[in-house]
Amino acid sequence: MKFKLVPEAPAEFGFVADAQRAVPLVPGTEDDCCARLMNRLDFPSRDVARTWLTFLRALELAEETQSGYARLRRDPNRDELAEAFESRVYGVSTVLSVLDEHGPLTEQAVFERFREEIPTWERHKDPTRVESVWRERVGNILDWSVLFGLAEHVNGEYRRV
Numbered sequence: 001m002k003f004k005l006v007p008e009a010p011a012e013f014g015f016v017a018d019a020q021r022a023v024p025l026v027p028g029t030e031d032d033c034c035a036r037l038m039n040r041l042d043f044p045s046r047d048v049a050r051t052w053l054t055f056l057r058a059l060e061l062a063e064e065t066q067s068g069y070a071r072l073r074r075d076p077n078r079d080e081l082a083e084a085f086e087s088r089v090y091g092v093s094t095v096l097s098v099l100d101e102h103g104p105l106t107e108q109a110v111f112e113r114f115r116e117e118i119p120t121w122e123r124h125k126d127p128t129r130v131e132s133v134w135r136e137r138v139g140n141i142l143d144w145s146v147l148f149g150l151a152e153h154v155n156g157e158y159r160r161v
Contacts, residue, residue, distance in 0.1 A: 002090040003058035005051045009143035015041075016076045019052055020061040027068035058088045082148035091117060095141045096160060099151055104159035111138045 010016070022040040023033055034049035043049045053069060056062035059081050062071050086092050091114065098113045099105065105113075111134070118134050126133075142158050145151035151158050 003054055003088055004090045005054040006137050006140040007051045007055050008140055009147050013147060020056055020071055020076060023062045023071040025071050027065045027070040029068045033069045059084045078148060082150055085148055092141055096150060099158055099160040104157035106157055107139050107142055111135050114138050
């Protein structure tokens with residue numbers, strides 16, 4: 001299963017551990033977990049908190065159980081998270097391949113090469129917003145790629161490391 005939600009990347013890697021610690025060890029409902037994320041990390045909305053909760057699952061730092069969502073007992077390791085990010089988040093491997101083949105590129109140029117990978121059902125779900133949603137998502141993927149050491153951002157362009 002590939003996860004699609006990608007939050008805005010934080011300025012510091014340590015924020016990932018802070019987000020993980022905000023998820024309870026004892027499973028809680030999505031509402032409870034989102035409330036904890038909002039309270040502990042000052043997220044501006046439930047949607048932002050839900051995106052983070054989903055992303056933590058993608059990074060294998062949290063899980064969904066029959067009883068709700070819970071934090072996994074493991075410390076965030078940059079290399080392990082980079083591997084989970086690349087294999088479990090939709091679009092990451094494509095974005096990195098684009099950088100491998102054509103980099104360095106601006107965010108816009110990466111999106112133009114990624115555009116055909118947008119799932120068909122998402123194109124039909126909300127055609128008026130699909131471009132803006134996926135532009136933002138590709139930008140977030142690029143920024144996370146930098147944070148995880150998979151790419152670098154120099155002079156407005158991204159290149160694969």
